Amino acid sequence: MAALYYIRNSEHRPQKDFAINNENQSLSSNQLQQQELVSFLYHRFRFGIFITLFVSSLTSILAYVELSIQGRGHWVIGWFLLLLGILIVRWRGLNQFLNLDNKAYFPYQIWHTRFYIGASLTGLMLGLGAALLMPYITLKLQIILHSLLLVMAAGAIAYLSTSLRVYITYLLTIMMPVTVWLFLQNNSETYLLSFLYLFFMTAGFISVKRMSELLNNALYYRYDNETLVDDLQRLLQSVSQNNKALEKISLTDELTGVASYRAFRVHLEEIWNSYHGNNLPVSLLKLNIDYYHEFNAHHGQQAADRYLGEIARLLSDQVSHQSQMVARLHGAEFALLLPGVSCAEARQIAKQVIKGLADKKIEHRKSPIGPLLTMSVGLGSQTVRPGASSGELLVRVDTALKLATEKGHNRLEVLEA
Numbered sequence: 001m002a003a004l005y006y007i008r009n010s011e012h013r014p015q016k017d018f019a020i021n022n023e024n025q026s027l028s029s030n031q032l033q034q035q036e037l038v039s040f041l042y043h044r045f046r047f048g049i050f051i052t053l054f055v056s057s058l059t060s061i062l063a064y065v066e067l068s069i070q071g072r073g074h075w076v077i078g079w080f081l082l083l084l085g086i087l088i089v090r091w092r093g094l095n096q097f098l099n100l101d102n103k104a105y106f107p108y109q110i111w112h113t114r115f116y117i118g119a120s121l122t123g124l125m126l127g128l129g130a131a132l133l134m135p136y137i138t139l140k141l142q143i144i145l146h147s148l149l150l151v152m153a154a155g156a157i158a159y160l161s162t163s164l165r166v167y168i169t170y171l172l173t174i175m176m177p178v179t180v181w182l183f184l185q186n187n188s189e190t191y192l193l194s195f196l197y198l199f200f201m202t203a204g205f206i207s208v209k210r211m212s213e214l215l216n217n218a219l220y221y222r223y224d225n226e227t228l229v230d231d232l233q234r235l236l237q238s239v240s241q242n243n244k245a246l247e248k249i250s251l252t253d254e255l256t257g258v259a260s261y262r263a264f265r266v267h268l269e270e271i272w273n274s275y276h277g278n279n280l281p282v283s284l285l286k287l288n289i290d291y292y293h294e295f296n297a298h299h300g301q302q303a304a305d306r307y308l309g310e311i312a313r314l315l316s317d318q319v320s321h322q323s324q325m326v327a328r329l330h331g332a333e334f335a336l337l338l339p340g341v342s343c344a345e346a347r348q349i350a351k352q353v354i355k356g357l358a359d360k361k362i363e364h365r366k367s368p369i370g371p372l373l374t375m376s377v378g379l380g381s382q383t384v385r386p387g388a389s390s391g392e393l394l395v396r397v398d399t400a401l402k403l404a405t406e407k408g409h410n411r412l413e414v415l416e417a
Contacts, residue, residue, distance in 0.1 A: 066141060086125060119160065153201075154204070171204050255305055258327055259326065282338070287401075289374075324341075381416045
C-alpha cells in the first residue's frame with residue numbers, strides 16, 4: 001500500500017538514484033521509498049488476514065444460529081464462503097510477493113494495486129454482509145456486530161496506515177453500508193449511532209493521514225541522506241583512482257549556471273556542521289515558478305529556459321556573502337541558502353525577489369492567477385542548536401512552499417522555528 005497519497009508530496013521532491021547490486025538498474029529514492037512501503041503492507045498482512053478470518057468466523061457462527069431458525073442460514077454460509085474465497089486469493093498473492101526473486105527491485109505499482117483491490121473487496125464483503133444481516137438479527141447480536149466492525153476498522157490502522165488511499169477505501173467499505181442502514185431506520189437512536197460511525201471514520205482519516213505523512217517524510221530524508229553519503233564516497237574513490245571521473249558528478253546546473261541540487265545539499269550540511277553549537281540562524285528560501293509547465297507549453301522550451309536563467313540571475317543578485325548559495329533544485333524550483341541571516345532579513349530578501357520578478361513583467365498567458373509570470377516562495381529559518389538537523393529545516397521550508405501554493409500562488413509563506 002505504498003502510500004501513493006503521500007506520498008503526492010514526493011512528486012515535488014528531487015530524486016536520487018541508487019545502484020542495485022547485481023542488476024543493471026538504478027532506482028530513485030522515491031522508488032525505494034514506495035517499495036519499502038509496499039513491503040511493509042504485505043509483511044503485516046499475515047497478521048491482518050488472521051484477524052479478519054477470526055472475526056468473520058465468530059460473526060458467521062452467531063448469525064447462523066439466529067438465521068437458521070428463520071430458514072435463512074444458507075445466506076450466512078454463502079457469504080462466509082465468498083469472503084473465504086477472497087481471503088484465499090489474497091493469501092496466495094501474499095505468498096507470491098514473499099517469494100519474489102528480486103526484493104531489491106519489483107514493480108511496486110502493480111503490487112500496490114493488487115493489495116488495494118483485495119482490501120477493497122474484503123471491506124466491501126464485511127460491510128455489506130453486516131448491513132444485510134441487521135434487519136434479521138436481534139438487538140443483542142446487532143450490538144456485537146457493531147463492536148466487531150469498529151474493532152476491525154481500528155485494528156486496520158496497524159497494518160494499513162502506510163497508505164491513506166487504501167485505509168480510507170477499506171474504512172468506507174466496511175463502515176459506510178451499516179452507516180447508511182442506520183440512517184434509513186429513521187429514529188433518534190440509529191441516527192445517533194450513524195453519527196458515531198461518521199465520527200469514527202473522520203477520526204480514522206485524520207489519524208492515518210498524519211501517520212502516513214510522518215512515515216513518508218522519515219523515509220524520504222532517510223534515502224536522501226543515504227544517497228548523499230554514497231555520492232560523496234563514490235566521489236572520493238573516483239579521485240583516488242582517476243581524476244577524470246570527477247567530470248561525471250557536476251556541481252553546477254548547466255542551464256542556469258547556479259549550483260545543482262547535489263552541491264546545495266553538500267553545502268547545506270557543511271554550513272550546518274560549521275554552525276553547530278553556535279546558536280546562529282540559517283534561513284532558506286524555496287521558490288517555485290507558478291504554472292511553469294503551462295508557460296513552457298505555450299511559450300516554448302527556448303523561451304522558458306531563457307527566463308529560468310533570468311530568475312537565477314535575479315536570485316544571484318541577492319547573494320552578499322560567499323557562504324550564501326543559489327541552487328536550481330529541479331524543474332522550476334530554486335533555493336536560496338542564507339547562513340547567518342535572520343528570518344526577518346530573509347523575509348525582506350524574498351520580497352525583493354518577488355518584486356524583481358514582477359518588475360520584469362514577463363507575460364504568462366496561460367496563468368490562471370494573472371497575466372504575468374509569478375512565483376510562490378516558502379521561507380524557513382532555524383537556529384542551529386545541539387540536536388537539531390538540517391532535515392528539520394528542509395521539512396519546514398517544504399511545508400511553507402506547499403502552503404504558498406495551496407493559498408493561491410504568487411505569495412510568501414514563512415515558518416520559523
